[in-house]
Amino acid sequence: MTASHDDDIGRIVRETAPRLYRLAARLTGDLAEAEDVLQESYVRACAGLGGRAFQGRSSVETWLHRIVVNASLDALRARRRRSVRETHAAPADEVLDPGASLEARAALRELSEWLDELPAEQRVALVLKELEGHSTAEVATLLGCSEGAVEQRLVRARAFLRERRKHA
Structure with missing residues (x-):
């Protein structure tokens, strides 16, 4: 590599x-895991720059976004496979809105806990669409699935959150 x-x-x-x-923290719900995901993502990206991984069909940032999403999904799946419920600091305070009131922080913490209960694919679709502001088409591209699959994941995630809110 050159300078x-x-x-x-x-x-x-x-x-x-x-x-x-911020994306990795929202997807994983764990600040330390988000750091690991980000580091792993940059390692994957550097390994892919010289090869065929980055083909220039999208911007480098879009490509990196996809790598972070995939690394976050891998981390969520690994966590579920371990089937050990880890206690972690929700990213609501530090990442989602550091200037939020105590009441808002409590609500963000609760949302983060609920998001953690969603299956990984639903959580990622919801975070990318609702918290990161991506269009359905962009979410589909980032996840490598159809827009219909994204919409189905969103419907299920929203239904879960509505039900969870009723019983809170």
């Missing part, structure tokens, strides 16, 4: 890390 190439990678990391960290 210029290293500078380019450093610039990309500096520009994308805050958004991608």
